[in-house]
Amino acid sequence: MHDRHVGELLREWRRRCKLSQLDLALQVDISARHLSFVETGRSLPSRTMLLRLADHLRVPLRERNRLLVAAGYAPTFRQRPLEAPDLAAAREAIRQVLRGHEPYPALALDSRWNLVLANDAVEVFLEGVEPALLQPPVNMMRLGLHPGGFASRVENLAQVRAFLLPRLARQALQTGSAELSALHEELVAYGPPGELPPPDLAEVMLPIRLRHRGAVLCFFNTVTTFGAPFDITLEEIVIEAYFPGDARTAEHLRGLAAGVVNTESPGVCPRCGGTAGATSPRPAG
Template structure:
């Protein structure tokens, strides 16, 4: 017997999937897109064919990631709209220069650039501290920042508040997988959830104290305990798939002792 053909999802099926993922009714989507609910229904059932402009409008209203907007366009019979260039492509020079400036400017504190599935794209020299003592197999390309954060032989083995940080990162990863419909994130979530940490109670709930502002990363580093928090930045107006999926995570000292340790580490 020959191989079974894989049936591609239709535009209507994809549209319905994104509408339901965003928890939006046909009527609500119709109002936001300035069309009739009947037309939205006909698009989902295949009784009507969308124009190129209609696909763009519906995707915008549903906040569909650029990668999946291209899929919607192709399912509707149109060519993809958004290019997907390599980070090292000549056209990406302006993006690379911006990233390099941000990474260098954040020294002596760590900063990394990651893609849609948290694979490392770039890092400043201070971020090397997260890779010290990590097994070589975890540092093979592509290096995954989430995996480094929770693997018991990497940062997961050094986090003094592992239970709280793990719960936060897994929740963040699960939400990203749901919002983006990226199966790779769901697989990564399942992998990280399976890690075991002998002697560590993972059921400890973090109850913020009266003086808490942020959940810190409390990391054992030599004979010191470093306390850090992070911020994440993205490009504001991307029209390239790769650029839309890049994120810059910067690590900041949570106290003066940590700031001093990071400054000292950066000295020749």
């Protein structure tokens, strides 16, 4: 990546967005001839033009820095560890979002699906997985699809794989990340050979049915990102919040938070068809 000239990188991003040179030139208000000269290396874009092109191509901040360096400019966007002192406010904001979602699971991930922060309720996913998979950095995509992770407890694993693996493949293609491509190849190998089943179009959103302590819980999740980040670390963080798909799951999670779990005869989840624990509590553990 670092050995390629900026025009070649821009052309690659333009093709990922499925734009012709004329389409992009019209959006950025330059001539298609000028853009052609930039892509072939006959002309060097100014810093302002390069950032404008990157904005229209929806290039992530990390990759915008690479474009700037390839063109001979200093990188603009900073990247600091989330533990950095000047990110204390952002770190506390993330923790507040995660704590506010309890007793339901919520976690913060970086762009490579590595766990950054989580609330206590995420233990429902981590319980019983192979210790090696919990060595940092904990990759939640691997944890969810690896046979030693919580994949063995997911009742609709084929449906979940059919949703997550194409999403990971698109992310690897859009970002050009070799690390994500390698992760995708690894996770594909864990499943049965052949094409993934098509998603169930009757579902409004993807349900996740997870066995936990004698119950089958039903979840759906949402993803939150920072609205206007100017830092690579913050741009790449996403918060995944899991919501109960039925009343029994909500009750089970409230019981876990209170130190009790529901274990008697399972009922049927009205949303996704799985079973969920009933109402008699016992001490957790």
